[in-house]
Amino acid sequence: MSLHLRAATPAASTVDLEARTVEAIVSTGAEVARPGYIERLDLTGADLSRLRAGAPVLDGHRSATTSDQLGVVEAAELRPEGLWVLMRFRSTDPAKAVLNDIADGTLRGLSIGYSVTEWKDQQRGKDRQRTAVNWTPIEVSVVPVPADAGAHFRKGNTTMPETQEQTLTTRAEINGAIRSIAETASLGRDWADAQIDAETTVEAARAAAFEAMQHRSQAQAVRTPTATIGTDHTDPAVIATRAGEALFARSHPEHQLSPEARQFAHMSVTDMARASLERAGLSTRGLSNDTILTRALGMHTTGDFSAILDNTANREVRRGYEAAPSGVRQLARQSTARDFRAKSSVAMGDFGTLSKVNEAGEFTYGTIGAAPESYKLDTYGKIFAISRQAMVNDDLGAFTAIPNKLGAAAADFEANVLFDCVNKNPVMADGKTVFHADHGNLAEVADPPEALSLTTIAARRLAMRKQTSPGGVLINATPRFLMVGPELETEAEQLLTQINATKTADVNPFSNLSLIVEPRLTGLEWYLAADPAVIDGLEYAYLEGAPGPQVETRTGFEVDGVEFKIRLDFGAGWLDFRGWQKDLGA
Incomplete structure (x- = not known):
């Protein structure tokens, strides 16, 4: 049997300097390590209404002033390769400079900011995995180090002139190809082992993988909404309790500070205001203590x-x-x-x-x-x-x-x-x-x-x-x-x-x-x-x-x-x- 490989020759970049636009895959739903758990985005559960309404394109998730906005999202859709967007950059000099760097390939990182309305928790060995099954992207950012390594600025249509044929002569090579298919489709080791034990061909494994992915998408589409009640280190109520206890303990040395609150120990009132702004994705660089406190107090719903x-x-x-x-x-x-x-x-x-x-x-x-x-x-x-x-x-x-x-x-x-x-x-x-x-x-x-x-x-x-x-x-x-x-x-x-x-x-x-x-x-x-x-x-x-x-x-x-x-x-x-x-x- 044979495995067909095609060498792709990239055409011109999708950057249009005159129209100030570029296409990008801003998320592939890849797993990202967070403190205490592994996070994964289920792309089929994404609500794209905010992106399609003209969500901002930001510089490194900063949104303190208008100068932090590089442009807007003009279109968004789910594609087989991930979450695709069309971005239009502003006509300001800083925005044009960033677009030029994207065009010449010296800026390649992309990230998204999002809010989650429903999580699905599961234990995977020693690791806790949290999958965002209902979530809303609210901004796209150009960043130096992306969390999702698969996020990228798109090249144009690809031409595939050359076709090479590689013959798989051993079962080991076939098994390796099946494991590669399972990894690409996020089907796990058990699925791959079952295909290998049945001595499935590469073509049959590929067809089975597409069928499994289709069933998974259908199950996610008809999922009955459930509410998960819990807290983690990002829960505002948990943060308020722990930071409030630490501030209380500064005035009462006899109070035995809980282990969870020790990370906030010895922080001043201004330090806590600064941390609150940064948790909300706002930059505090160069701000005076007075400005930090004023802005933190003004965040009624997001801080x-x-x-x-x-x-x-x-x-x-x-x-x-x-x-x-x-x-x-x-x-x-x-x-x-x-x-x-x-x-x-x-x-x-x-x-x-x-x-x-x-x-x-x-x-x-x-x-x-x-x-x-x-x-x-x-x-x-x-x-x-x-x-x-x-x-x-x-x-x-x-x-x-x-x-x-x-x-x-x-x-x-x-x-x-x-x-x-x-x-x-x-x-x-x-x-x-x-x-x-x-x-x-x-x-x-x-x-x-x-x-x-x-x-x-x-x-x-x-x-x-x-x-x-x-x-x-x-x-x-x-x-x-x-x-x-x-x-x-x-x-x-x-x-x-x-x-x-x-x-x-x-x-x-x-x-x-x-x-x-x-x-x-x-x-x-x-x-x-x-x-x-x-x-x-x-x-x-x-x-x-x-x-x-x-x-x-x-x-x-x-x-x-x-x-x-x-x-x-x-x-x-x-x-x-x-x-x-x-x-x-x-």
């Missing part, structure tokens, strides 16, 4: 610098928020609300006890409805700004002190709202205050008044045990917390301290109570409270999906810098009075 600042501010807000002390918060139950309408719990109306089923098998109905008590969320917030000067000066205090104080203020605000619910003793739906003699949760004023003691705690526990549901059923509420103000802290600690008693009279029956010291509580009054997870009582809620203070970032207009908005959707109120007891003390 990640604002997200980095947002992440840092959120960390500081959360740190201040979690550090603020609050005693009454531990006695309330946390919940969520889907909207800003009044929120209430489910109430067992006059359900009463279970009823006997008569011989007819009829069951009687109890009532379940909404509790009469309700509360709703409100929105609270502030805006604070960090000036451009502070960022140029790399003033970390601007990124730590202000957000930290706002976080502490948010926690203090929540605690004040909860404490007011207790201290102001609001009126409930039945027309009586939360702590009221008719509710059985307010100690009578003794004469003389009685101080906090085991006796008074026992009296309040007894009153809580006797509480009944609206239907008259004992609910057997059990005290879990003792809340006092700073004035009673020492006495409460002594009362609740567990003692290894040698006599029954010395046993402390309340050593299982948890002491809560609320600094906002003044005077000698004190409270017993049941576990809020067991008995309805005081409750607070956040808007669903937004627990605690939320921070948003935008480039300042009125303020020359960046503005942060802290927002808190929060509400609190009483759902039931039966899980609490109050004593005025003495």
Whole structure:
């Protein structure tokens, strides 16, 4: 059998200096090594609309100014050899100089910039391969070193005057030709081995390769779109988290920096702005720190610098928020609300006890409805700004002190709202205050008044045990917390301290109570409270999906810098009075 080889003689270049045009193959879909994976472009999944609409031809992917644009793409299509384009260069001297270099062969590199909407991940041995199956080329660049070695400026039509015939006389030569066909068609070693094991001829292998490529193209054309959820080192959200942690750690040396964030360690605010611009494909060469920061802040949709600042501010807000002390918060139950309408719990109306089923098998109905008590969320917030000067000066205090104080203020605000619910003793739906003699949760004023003691705690526990549901059923509420103000802290600690008693009279029956010291509580009054997870009582809620203070970032207009908005959707109120007891003390 024989393999026919044709020697091609290139004709004139497709460069037309008068029309300032040139044809090129800008991508063959070749594999390119990226950090952590191998990237491949599936040319059949390319959306050429941006190229056909006149995508720019750039100088080395730079797009900071108009001088970086060499020309435009006038036509684009997929051809067997790859992604073909017709480029028209500008009439400026720098653009003409580049075109002349292309014409004489001293500039040969081409590259494309693109965005990917769908990846297909697979493991190939030890390597991770990511194939862009849905992607859009958005620019073409003339570069010195192309990632795709097959990208090239096209020569003209080729003439093939000479035909040589080479006879393949050994099976080894035939097998080598089959492996070359498999490599060209990207069919892999297993496909080639199967053809060789079947002692396929070169012509039959070539036909099988074309058929396999056709089936592959058809399968890709009817592929059902799928969404792959994941992150890598190029994900803006991942970059914002890692860089934000590094900026946070500069102000807090005690923070143990994660391995992923160490690449951003010791970078200044300006360094992070510069890196953000470069990740977006923009050159920062020769730019001042002020210009770098201004441009990075102006990239709302294509950059990640604002997200980095947002992440840092959120960390500081959360740190201040979690550090603020609050005693009454531990006695309330946390919940969520889907909207800003009044929120209430489910109430067992006059359900009463279970009823006997008569011989007819009829069951009687109890009532379940909404509790009469309700509360709703409100929105609270502030805006604070960090000036451009502070960022140029790399003033970390601007990124730590202000957000930290706002976080502490948010926690203090929540605690004040909860404490007011207790201290102001609001009126409930039945027309009586939360702590009221008719509710059985307010100690009578003794004469003389009685101080906090085991006796008074026992009296309040007894009153809580006797509480009944609206239907008259004992609910057997059990005290879990003792809340006092700073004035009673020492006495409460002594009362609740567990003692290894040698006599029954010395046993402390309340050593299982948890002491809560609320600094906002003044005077000698004190409270017993049941576990809020067991008995309805005081409750607070956040808007669903937004627990605690939320921070948003935008480039300042009125303020020359960046503005942060802290927002808190929060509400609190009483759902039931039966899980609490109050004593005025003495």
